[in-house]
Amino acid sequence: MGGPQKAPETLEDWTELLRAQEMPIFSNTAHNIYAALDDRKKGAMELATVILQDPNLTAKVLKVGSSPYYNPSKQKMSTVSRAIVVLGAEIIRELTLACSFFEAILSSNDKNRANREIAKALHAAVQAKNIALTVGDVSPEEVFVAALLHNLGHVAFWCSADPHSKKAHAAIEKSGLDSAEAEKKILGFSLRDLGKKLSKSWSLGGLIEEAIAKPDSADKRVQLVKLGHDICQALQAGPDSALMTACLAKFNELSKLPLPEIRARIEKNTEEAALIARQFGADDASRFIKKDAVGGDVPADEPFDKKQLQFQILQDISSHISSQINLNQLFEMVLEGIHRGVEMDRTLFMLLSPDKQALNEKFSLGWRKPVPEQKLRILNSENSANLFFNALRQTEGVWQFPEQHPALYTPQIVQQIGRHECFIFPIRAENKVVGLIYCDHSIHGLPLTRDDFIAANHFAKQAHIGLTLYCMKSH
Incomplete structure (x- = not known):
């Protein structure tokens, strides 16, 4: 008993390590929120009860839920039950999953790489949700969550503080290979495959699982998730890159909006994502989303009274x-x-x-x-x-x-x-x-x-x- 843990070797080993040891809070919260919303016999109080079990999560949900992004009418919300009435159960699901996701991964040791992954996930989610709203999607909140969790394998791996994970991080960084090649060589599988396994083990289902399993699917909603991530990559490549040209064309095809308006929306979404990252407590991720830090727009946390x-x-x-x-x-x-x-x-x-x-x-x-x-x-x-x-x-x-x-x-x-x-x-x-x-x-x-x-x-x-x-x- 109490001996050193055996190093993970297979995809299944890594899935179990990250699922059971690294993010159990996220696992339970995600499962309970989905259960509370999917069971039609359960009401707002069951959902509120899941959130209220975690005081940090409660405070974060109410804080971020009061932000202009989620609550443009600035209605007052001091209770979770009131927030569910004002924002609706779907928005609360989006918010709670995002908050529990951030809560579970913000304690990572490799801050630099972890924050890059968090930044990418949130930025893509905001971009994808905006496109979903623009094209009249049935549930933009579901698109947000699917985009947020799309690179679940990458986020879970790079945010893991387990000694075996740290050793693998260092090996990948030193390999000098491109990401996908390094993953295959060092781990024996891709982090995308890890994401598929984690998604199944957490029973996330629906659009989340579909977008992770078949990112190149012709399904319109999967394309919204993928486009959110492609836009983030394109912004890194540059405004005149071939990748950005392809993203603009796809956005135009889906929305029929003129290109100048599409560019303006993408820019506004980047600002929004940086602000939201700050409100989730991910200040470093916010700086990765927008190189020059966003100043003055996000109020500091007030001491609890x-x-x-x-x-x-x-x-x-x-x-x-x-x-x-x-x-x-x-x-x-x-x-x-x-x-x-x-x-x-x-x-x-x-x-x-x-x-x-x-x-x-x-x-x-x-x-x-x-x-x-x-x-x-x-x-x-x-x-x-x-x-x-x-x-x-x-x-x-x-x-x-x-x-x-x-x-x-x-x-x-x-x-x-x-x-x-x-x-x-x-x-x-x-x-x-x-x-x-x-x-x-x-x-x-x-x-x-x-x-x-x-x-x-x-x-x-x-x-x-x-x-x-x-x-x-x-x-």
Whole structure:
């Protein structure tokens, strides 16, 4: 045990090394996002839950999603659930995959080569998406993601910090051969073949897999992906190169736009790509996209301010309940406000069953369940009141401590929830209890504070107000 790992020799060995060891976060995120969007029974909250499991990813999605490129109308978005409503699930899929992709590869040791690969991927994606929008493609976001991941083998290989990868990097760099020849000689396969294998192992499917497997396909959407990459190569070759002439002709054939306008679009896309790279945190890649660094247009990250975030989310909730109220969206925003704004580890909204004998999970954030789809259910079946049904009898929210109220932590509660200090807020509509909100610091073990209780209680009251207004409008 613990001996040195055997050097990868075959395409399968390298695929397993890069898939399992180097980018597991991207692998899981990609799979979960696709699953949440492809299952028609699942809604925005399932997608939001996948994103909210990763605080860094959440912050990045909201930051980049608020940029003019994604949100030209500059609508305010403080919550992921609000971002999904404003931008749409397809844009969020594009954004989240791009963010998780960058998150997984920005830690590379060989910064120079890795940043070149990242720059190429993002630049090609922006160019391809613009062409897709121009020609009225059914899903420009899908074209963006397919172009971003088109050179997946190259990106995964050159961004790998594994010792075996570093050794192979050095051998390729020193070989003096052209890239494709060096790959074949040193590795025994091409990085394009590696990309095909990784795409299959990650079950990315659709246009992504199609464009990687058959880049010269006559399929119009595959051609959009390829043209995005060809334009990037052509820009390196020069504005009057044969490659650029071919790209302009292809763009013209697809769009029927005049050549001067096509050149102007390509230039604008380059600027956009450089700005987006900066917002993803890839400053060096941004400089590769546009040799002279883009200055002044991208605001620096503001330090995290918990109270400011609470205020922004409360504003979003107030805005929502002052118009047409969607109860699912209201509770998603309230739960996200408590989870992110008050920095709770686990947050849960449960509804009381019509016979008042069970509480059933409606939404949850931060729970590490063995089976993610499994829903929590607490029964009112014990001899004395348990933690949750006791809270339903209270007129206000409660702050509970296991050592002060051990009897409330019944076997059912301990098995499903654990024995943790927590806040519980009963939720009422027209003086009838309809459910509760539960939250705790059970993962990181930090003590709860009075400020936390006041802030969480404020969000719970917004849920009550929204529910009351909804009932009044329904009569």
